[in-house]
Amino acid sequence: xxxxxxxxxxxxxxxxxxxxxxxxxxxxxxxxxxxxxxxxxxxxxxxxxxxxxxxxxxxxxxxxxxxxxxxxxxxxxxxxxxxxxxxxxxxxxxxxxxxxxxxxxxxxxxxxxxxxxxxxxxxxxxxxxxxxxxxxxxxxxxxxxxxxxxxxxxxxxxxxxxxxxxxxxxxxxxxxxxxxxxxxxxxxxxxxxxxxxxxxxxxxxxxxxxxxxxxxxxxxxxxxxxxxxxxxxxxxxxxxxxxxxxxxxxxxxxxxxxxxxxxxxxxxxxxxxxxxxxxxxxxxxxxxxxxxxxxxxxxxxxxxxxxxxxxxxxxxxxxxxxxxxxxxxxxxxxxxxxxxxxxxxxxxxxxxxxxxxxxxxxxxxxxxxxxxxxxxxxxxxxxxxxxxxxxxxxxxxxxxxxxxxxxxxxxxxxxxxxxxxxxxxxxxxxxxxxxxxxxxxxxxxxxxxxxxxxxxxxxxxxxxxxxxxxxxxxxxxxxxxxxxxxxxxxxxxxxxxxxxxxxxxxxxxxxxxxxxxxxxxxxxxxxxxxxxxxxxxxxxxxxxxxxxxxxxxxxxxxxxxxxxxxxxxxxxxxxxxxxxxxx
RNA sequence: GCGUUUGUAGCUCAGGGGAUAGAGCAACCGCCUCCUAAGCGGUAGGCCGCAGGUUCGAUUCCUGCCAAGCGCACCA
Numbered sequence: 001x002x003x004x005x006x007x008x009x010x011x012x013x014x015x016x017x018x019x020x021x022x023x024x025x026x027x028x029x030x031x032x033x034x035x036x037x038x039x040x041x042x043x044x045x046x047x048x049x050x051x052x053x054x055x056x057x058x059x060x061x062x063x064x065x066x067x068x069x070x071x072x073x074x075x076x077x078x079x080x081x082x083x084x085x086x087x088x089x090x091x092x093x094x095x096x097x098x099x100x101x102x103x104x105x106x107x108x109x110x111x112x113x114x115x116x117x118x119x120x121x122x123x124x125x126x127x128x129x130x131x132x133x134x135x136x137x138x139x140x141x142x143x144x145x146x147x148x149x150x151x152x153x154x155x156x157x158x159x160x161x162x163x164x165x166x167x168x169x170x171x172x173x174x175x176x177x178x179x180x181x182x183x184x185x186x187x188x189x190x191x192x193x194x195x196x197x198x199x200x201x202x203x204x205x206x207x208x209x210x211x212x213x214x215x216x217x218x219x220x221x222x223x224x225x226x227x228x229x230x231x232x233x234x235x236x237x238x239x240x241x242x243x244x245x246x247x248x249x250x251x252x253x254x255x256x257x258x259x260x261x262x263x264x265x266x267x268x269x270x271x272x273x274x275x276x277x278x279x280x281x282x283x284x285x286x287x288x289x290x291x292x293x294x295x296x297x298x299x300x301x302x303x304x305x306x307x308x309x310x311x312x313x314x315x316x317x318x319x320x321x322x323x324x325x326x327x328x329x330x331x332x333x334x335x336x337x338x339x340x341x342x343x344x345x346x347x348x349x350x351x352x353x354x355x356x357x358x359x360x361x362x363x364x365x366x367x368x369x370x371x372x373x374x375x376x377x378x379x380x381x382x383x384x385x386x387x388x389x390x391x392x393x394x395x396x397x398x399x400x401x402x403x404x405x406x407x408x409x410x411x412x413x414x415x416x417x418x419x420x421x422x423x424x425x426x427x428x429x430x431x432x433x434x435x436x437x438x439x440x441x442x443x444x445x446x447x448x449x450x451x452x453x454x455x456x457x458x459x460x461x462x463x464x465x466x467x468x469x470x471x472x473x474x475x476x477x478x479x480x481x482x483x484x485x486x487x488x489x490x491x492x493x494x495x496x497x498x499x500x501x502x503x504x505x506x507x508x509x510x511x512x513x514x515x516x517x518x519x520x521x522x523x524x525x526x527x528x529x530x531x532x533x534x535x536x537x538x539x540x541x542x543x544x545x546x547x548x549x550x551x552x553x554x555x556x557x558x559x560x561x562x563x564x565x566x567x568x569x570x571x572x573x574x575x576x577x578x579x580x581x582x583x
Numbered sequence: 584g585c586g587u588u589u590g591u592a593g594c595u596c597a598g599g600g601g602a603u604a605g606a607g608c609a610a611c612c613g614c615c616u617c618c619u620a621a622g623c624g625g626u627a628g629g630c631c632g633c634a635g636g637u638u639c640g641a642u643u644c645c646u647g648c649c650a651a652g653c654g655c656a657c658c659a
Contacts, residue, residue: 033605043601045639055639083602127659164659261659287657296586297655304657311659338653340587367588370652404621418621430596433588435652441608442595446621448607449596456621464618528597531606542614542623561618583621 003100004073006093006508010040010086013074017065018047035502038078038085045082055082090496094560097504098492101563102481106570109511114155120326121147121157123334124253127164128240128260129173129194132247134384134438135336138366141427141576143334144253145523146364148574153518158256158326162318165237165260169198170222171215174232176201190239219308223265247386250420252576264317268309271317272302280352290349300345312346319350323357330360332521337365337433364521367435384438393419396444397452401583408582417578418452419444425451428523428575429531449531451577454568457534459583461565464546466581468558481562484555494556499540503560506533507567514574523575530571537564 011026018025030041044055044062051058056079063079070077073096075087101108123143126132143159150157176197177186186193205211222229237260248254272288275281280290281302288303301310322331333343343363351358397419401411408414426443429450430436446452465477475483484490495504510529517525546557569579 030601032602034603037602041602045601048639081602167659169658285656289656298586299656301657306657308657310657314659336653337588339659341654342659344587365588368653400621405619434596435589437595439595445608448621450607450621452621453607456619460619460622467618524597528606535606538622539624541618545618547618583619 004096013066017062039088040086042084043082059084090501091493094492094495094504097508098485098559098563101507101566102485105478109514109570110152112154114153117329118156118326119150120322120328120331122160122162125162126244128237131191132244132386134369138427139334141424142366142523144576145428146521149518160257160259161255163260166262168219170233171219172201173197174218174229175215191243250390261314264314267317268313271313278353292348295348297345300349315346316350328360332362332364334364336368340365366432369438370435371438393423393444414580414583417580418455421451421455421577424577429527431524432522454530454534455580457537458565458568458579461561462581464561468547477565484559484562489552489555491552491556494553495560499543500560502536503540506536507563510567526571526574
């Protein structure tokens with residue numbers, strides 16, 4: 001069966017009657033808040049200028065013309081004031097949406113638009129020898145979701161975790177380790193031990209400033225490949241990775257490329273020389289900069305007074321290297337919005353260097369977590385470690401399971417899926433740029449617009465489907481949907497009630513929402529659509545008994561349920577959230 | 584000070600030129616003999632930060648102001 005996109009189809013008809021470009025008309029199409037008014041609506045105000053008639057007249061004339069040649073899938077086109085309201089033929093619509101979903105299965109909403117295009121996504125990027133803390137949560141979760149979305153749309157995606165594994169702090173750490181450290185204790189305590197050394201260094205350096213010179217000396221030695229220094233540094237990196245690996249495993253995240261600032265150590269001088277060659281490098285207060293005054297930005301620092309390199313220098317080197325290696329169409333950097341200026345600056349420098357691919361560099365910023373006590377600070381020790389956050393989420397979930405569903409098998413596993421799902425969903429539910437007040441109660445809430453609510457709805461749909469199967473049936477849920485819709489007694493006309501129709505509409509719009517999310521780099525568009533689908537399905541569930549004696553009615557409602565289950569799972573998957581079958 | 588982001592219900596947030604501005608949480612009132620109550624229904628709750636401007640029409644676009652977050656030279 002041929003599948004139809006109804007907004008495109010409506011705008012096509014409008015284009016045929018007005019002679020205006022279809023894409024533009026499609027953008028004007030609205031979905032009225034109250035579906036009794038219409039399923040889709042087209043306001044005629046803008047046409048009034050072009051056609052030199054009142055919008056009301058245009059609406060009624062157009063509606064009349066459309067009615068005269070109305071295709072089967074369209075139920076009715078009515079003019080109301082300045083609007084043309086379109087009512088779909090519910091049977092045709094139901095048939096179409098359900099076929100689209102069930103035939104595509106886990107691929108529903110995917111596309112080929114990205115074929116042949118390469119996208120790099122850099123995200124997560126924790127700093128070696130420091131805990132993976134709540135500040136890294138946004139980049140990790142948002143980055144991962146964008147990664148998933150672009151893959152789903154057919155792009156060739158390379159995910160990059162770019163560790164902060166180089167810099168002056170390693171000079172300090174090595175100094176501190178050699179003076180006060182114990183191998184056994186560091187092995188045992190991992191990052192916590194390294195942080196302790198770091199703090200100790202600062203305490204001691206306040207009393208004895210020569211320690212700072214010692215630390216700087218180590219940095220220089222390492223730059224020159226000092227064996228002892230490099231060995232200790234490598235060991236610190238490996239220790240740190242133990243914590244990160246545990247976290248990524250629990251978050252179910254892996255990367256195509258693990259890289260770090262240290263990879264570009266030996267390329268720094270070349271970058272400075274290149275900038276000088278292109279006449280971009282200037283001296284200012286002894287440092288080397290690229291002046292960006294013409295672009296209303298402060299200068300971009302390339303080399304320190306002592307010749308050392310800086311964050312922008314490394315990002316420029318990495319970008320050039322990545323273009324040479326991956327030939328990307330786009331390269332996304334998912335980091336907090338506090339780094340917006342930094343990215344604007346170095347990306348402008350790359351543009352000024354004359355690289356045409358500079359336009360593919362994109363910073364994807366997001367809002368930060370705020371705390372009652374003000375900004376989070378390592379010194380005050382009020383950093384929230386992700387491992388603690390994950391543990392807390394899972395513990396709380398287990399409590400709720402014990403309270404609400406004590407007989408649930410596999411409690412620990414479900415608690416892990418639901419607790420971490422709640423955490424991820426909480427970060428993905430609002431537009432990226434919004435700062436969010438950190439609030440345990442809100443993050444671990446399971447009611448309303450939350451991850452657990454969507455997961456619960458998925459589990460509920462699974463439960464219904466399972467109950468409908470005879471004991472000996474070996475169909476899985478995907479096969480079940482197809483079997484249901486292919487049966488001779490399937491009648492989409494039995495799904496023309498308002499509640500079914502709302503469910504179908506939300507599923508119909510799902511692919512468009514994924515594209516929208518990709519275009520805007522906004523995962524929340526998908527998260528919101530999932531909540532809308534869960535809400536609509538729950539309303540349907542309460543209003544209509546699904547497993548009824550009437551065979552065709554039961555079949556129709558089960559088919560709808562199978563489709564909902566599939567779309568919820570796909571959507572949660574894009575957000576990196578598991579969809580438990582039972583919870 | 585300059586730049587940037589954000590101001591919508593008590594709280595957290597959608598909507599971003601169009602028909603009566605929507606959800607969730609919290610509050611209050613209902614619904615488990617019935618497919619999962621982590622659910623569903625209902626009540627109450629709004630100068631859409633303020634002031635101008637553009638428009639047939641502004642919560643939405645423009646300008647100014649106010650408030651808050653973030654950033655602004657050798658950290659990353």
